[in-house]
Amino acid sequence: MIERTLGDMGKIHVQCVINGDEKEFLCEARESLLEVLREGLGFTGTKEGCNDGNCGACSVTLDGVLVDSCLVLAVEVQGREITTVEGLAIADGLHPLQQKFLEHASLQCGICTPGFLVASKALLDQNPDPTEHQVRHWLAGNLCRCTGYDKIVRAVLDAAETVRS
Amino acid sequence: MLSSHGEIRSFGDEKYKVVGTRPIRHDGTDKVTGRAVYGGDTRLPGMLYGQVLRSPHAHARIRSIDSSKAEALDGVKSVVTAADLPPTASDEMVDLGEGPARVKFMRDNILATDKVLYRGHAVAGVAATSPHIADEALSLIEVDYEVLPPVVTVLEAMKEGAPLIHEDLTTMELGEDTDKNSNIASHMQHTLGDVEQAMAGAHLTAEFEVHTSSVHQGYIEPQNATAFWNQDGMLTIWTSTQGAFTAQRQLGAILGVPVARIKVVPQEIGGGFGGKIPVYLEPVASLLSRQTGHPVKLIMSRADVFEATGPTPGSYIRVTMGVDSSGKLVAAEAYIAFEAGGYPGSPVFAAAMCVFACYDIPNCLVDFYDVVVNKPRSFAYRAPGSTHVAFAVEKVMDELAAKLGVDALELRIQNAATEGMRRSDGIVYPRIGCKECLEVARDHDHFKTPLEGPNRGRGVAVGYWFNIGFKSSVTASVNNDGSVNLVEGSTDIGGTRTSIAMQFAETLGLAAEDINPSVGDTSAIGYTDVTGGSRVTYATGWAAYEAAQDVKAQMLKRVAMVWEVEDDEVEFDDGVFRHKTDASKSLNFKELAAKLDDTGGPVVGNGSVDPAAGVGGSFCVNIVDLEVDPETGKVDILRFTAIQDAGKAIHPSYVEGQMQGGSVQGIGWGLNEEYFFTDEGRMANSSFLDYRIPTTLDLPMIDTVIVEVPNPGHPFGVRGVGEASIAPPPAAIACAIKNAVGAQLCVLPMRPDRILAALDEAGDRVSVAAG
Numbered sequence A: 001m002i003e004r005t006l007g008d009m010g011k012i013h014v015q016c017v018i019n020g021d022e023k024e025f026l027c028e029a030r031e032s033l034l035e036v037l038r039e040g041l042g043f044t045g046t047k048e049g050c051n052d053g054n055c056g057a058c059s060v061t062l063d064g065v066l067v068d069s070c071l072v073l074a075v076e077v078q079g080r081e082i083t084t085v086e087g088l089a090i091a092d093g094l095h096p097l098q099q100k101f102l103e104h105a106s107l108q109c110g111i112c113t114p115g116f117l118v119a120s121k122a123l124l125d126q127n128p129d130p131t132e133h134q135v136r137h138w139l140a141g142n143l144c145r146c147t148g149y150d151k152i153v154r155a156v157l158d159a160a161e162t163v164r165s
Numbered sequence B: 001m002l003s004s005h006g007e008i009r010s011f012g013d014e015k016y017k018v019v020g021t022r023p024i025r026h027d028g029t030d031k032v033t034g035r036a037v038y039g040g041d042t043r044l045p046g047m048l049y050g051q052v053l054r055s056p057h058a059h060a061r062i063r064s065i066d067s068s069k070a071e072a073l074d075g076v077k078s079v080v081t082a083a084d085l086p087p088t089a090s091d092e093m094v095d096l097g098e099g100p101a102r103v104k105f106m107r108d109n110i111l112a113t114d115k116v117l118y119r120g121h122a123v124a125g126v127a128a129t130s131p132h133i134a135d136e137a138l139s140l141i142e143v144d145y146e147v148l149p150p151v152v153t154v155l156e157a158m159k160e161g162a163p164l165i166h167e168d169l170t171t172m173e174l175g176e177d178t179d180k181n182s183n184i185a186s187h188m189q190h191t192l193g194d195v196e197q198a199m200a201g202a203h204l205t206a207e208f209e210v211h212t213s214s215v216h217q218g219y220i221e222p223q224n225a226t227a228f229w230n231q232d233g234m235l236t237i238w239t240s241t242q243g244a245f246t247a248q249r250q251l252g253a254i255l256g257v258p259v260a261r262i263k264v265v266p267q268e269i270g271g272g273f274g275g276k277i278p279v280y281l282e283p284v285a286s287l288l289s290r291q292t293g294h295p296v297k298l299i300m301s302r303a304d305v306f307e308a309t310g311p312t313p314g315s316y317i318r319v320t321m322g323v324d325s326s327g328k329l330v331a332a333e334a335y336i337a338f339e340a341g342g343y344p345g346s347p348v349f350a351a352a353m354c355v356f357a358c359y360d361i362p363n364c365l366v367d368f369y370d371v372v373v374n375k376p377r378s379f380a381y382r383a384p385g386s387t388h389v390a391f392a393v394e395k396v397m398d399e400l401a402a403k404l405g406v407d408a409l410e411l412r413i414q415n416a417a418t419e420g421m422r423r424s425d426g427i428v429y430p431r432i433g434c435k436e437c438l439e440v441a442r443d444h445d446h447f448k449t450p451l452e453g454p455n456r457g458r459g460v461a462v463g464y465w466f467n468i469g470f471k472s473s474v475t476a477s478v479n480n481d482g483s484v485n486l487v488e489g490s491t492d493i494g495g496t497r498t499s500i501a502m503q504f505a506e507t508l509g510l511a512a513e514d515i516n517p518s519v520g521d522t523s524a525i526g527y528t529d530v531t532g533g534s535r536v537t538y539a540t541g542w543a544a545y546e547a548a549q550d551v552k553a554q555m556l557k558r559v560a561m562v563w564e565v566e567d568d569e570v571e572f573d574d575g576v577f578r579h580k581t582d583a584s585k586s587l588n589f590k591e592l593a594a595k596l597d598d599t600g601g602p603v604v605g606n607g608s609v610d611p612a613a614g615v616g617g618s619f620c621v622n623i624v625d626l627e628v629d630p631e632t633g634k635v636d637i638l639r640f641t642a643i644q645d646a647g648k649a650i651h652p653s654y655v656e657g658q659m660q661g662g663s664v665q666g667i668g669w670g671l672n673e674e675y676f677f678t679d680e681g682r683m684a685n686s687s688f689l690d691y692r693i694p695t696t697l698d699l700p701m702i703d704t705v706i707v708e709v710p711n712p713g714h715p716f717g718v719r720g721v722g723e724a725s726i727a728p729p730p731a732a733i734a735c736a737i738k739n740a741v742g743a744q745l746c747v748l749p750m751r752p753d754r755i756l757a758a759l760d761e762a763g764d765r766v767s768v769a770a771g
């Protein structure tokens, strides 16, 4: 006898915009945005560190608001706009945050980097001149085990200066 | 504020062009754009998803496993248990490059055979068409357990009559099997001189007794593995591992397959710190793939990472040290007991080598014990064992200084380990930088700036870690535009592709940007040991230097061919081949590269090394200022300086990064990281929310000083720097807390409640002035 699974209730059709492009996909009600981005749509730049909202590796913006994509159900993004790390670079090169992360050696293993970049961009979008404390406060939801954060905080402050000028 | 370039204090006089600069890492753009492929990003056609069923009990016998309901679930393709692994003789050993390991223990840790030894111990694996279905299937597997009493702390486990974790484990006593059943896997000893006599004759002695909790490596990327066992019998594994070749050997031993039939493809890796040396999911994914004929991907949940992968051991340590009236250390004694977890093999041996490594002490006795408990099998974590012992030793040094009425840093300088000294484990030091680091600390602005304000204190401590040496391979192929493709065997966890490429470039007078470094899989490069033991920039960098020498020798022959002269008429200097006597003849590397096609074809250079272990090593000193809130017991780090000997910093930014990262891990270990175990042996805080690693908001900037005392055992004088920085912070923090509020902390972590209790004990809950 074949047991039926909870996933057998049929898939749901979702339309959204990812990094400026219209996308549509089918998902189960129980799938997170993170899962669909990574496994379904191939946006593997968004990382999974904990799958329970505690590390920030999966940070994306949803209609401009910073969220942990592991805590968003994929069905919730119907009609909404998502930006992932893959959407940060601009046509003629890297975003200043990406460039400063490289110059300051702000990544070691780099698994936290996409999350930090997306979160930092969300900060600079609303506060282009943050203090060190404001940067630390904003990024406290993003964990990095490698760097001790020093070079990350410096890169964000330096990038803010570039963005302002 | 914005510059992230720390200070460098050099004691060497070599001048380099590439070494010591700060180029952008070669893999950087892929890592800031999200394009780099990490283990968990692996996606293959027809791929299935796996999950692992884990024991809910810390200690139990498995009576039976019934997976029939799970197998019947729609979408489930396979269920595997230990019965699907080949049997292993109980005494079979495998060499993993970091010493031999018992295959039976490795195998039982992958999938439990007859007993589960910790909560989270893997029992069965499932492959299904989606991770959710695999998850549902886990709840349908019926395991009948006979629950046994757990033992979760080292001192309990060592007691006569403690529940036995392995009924057949007997104690090795100073290398001899005692045939005595016990949780003590081994008792070992190092002796130097005559401690009893020297201690009796000491002017002053101080003793300190500490307990430390299990802490986790805490890498942000969970363990993952994707396996495809092809119909021709070839097994390919894509995984985030610290050592592709070590993983290959482990897999061969556990699965009973010749390594020639296993290819391990190391994907980008999201941190390891020692925890990604052992395999966990790879054998399970392999079995599932063999049974289904599909690639199978497994990723651990964060809770599984905490509950089932190697934490560093909890420990009990007692240290006594004695000085003569001049403050010279005359004797030291340590008792060290480590929780190995479910299977023997804690890093207590390394702890015993590190315990008195920073000081010149003629008489030492170190007794050390490896003890099994019902916790996950412990594995290496950054400078394994060194942080534990530094906590005890450095507190004793502060006590001795207080009793002698001298400055604690001066006492350390007076007794610092130097070249020619014999360590308690018998090693005689070559040129090392312990004293230099301590003196740089004493002369540093941080140390010279008075710390003011109530409840504030400053602490200083020093720690040590080896460069383990070991085997590395590098292959270099010269392209006809003069660029070079460099394949190396060390997985790159923190920018080492670049530090290896820089050593290659320096040797040939090229620029870092001329080199395209990549990490090879086990079929693409020679054997290379793990990324660990602070060895990659040191040993694989050395292999790159050797590969460059090989390229140089081959290129030199080509020049001779072009000029139609003898080989020995050509010399090479700073990227240019010249005729020794005819000044009109010169060719630079790029010009010559363009001629390779016409002079015999490609030039491919090889380098492989196996440097002796124990050369040099690295010392790290911390100065920490903090403030204790006497109402809540909370500690705020106000200023932190790490000073470490890098021998020669190849890429100073990544050296600083190692120092800062290790320092912050040490701060977390010191102040709040720990496994909470219930009486039943269940970890109660297996999430990043409850097992709290430091966040941006907990920390100040971490200042660094790179000290360069060249390593005589390396072509560029490199010392590996990955680990020593984690050793001193808990000790420095404990010393600072004592100086701030008089509280004597002897248990890690130094949580607020422990600080309040220690303040009560000190009889002093009111503010005291900073000391």
Ligand code: FES
Pocket (backbone or CB within 6 Å): A047, A048, A049, A050, A051, A052, A053, A054, A055, A056, A057, A058, A059, A068, A069, A070, A071
């Ligand atoms: S994976 Fe979403 S917060 Fe960690």
Ligand code: FES
Pocket (backbone or CB within 6 Å): A106, A107, A108, A109, A110, A111, A112, A113, A143, A144, A145, A146, A147, B220, B270, B271
């Ligand atoms: S760079 Fe490794 S976790 Fe941040």
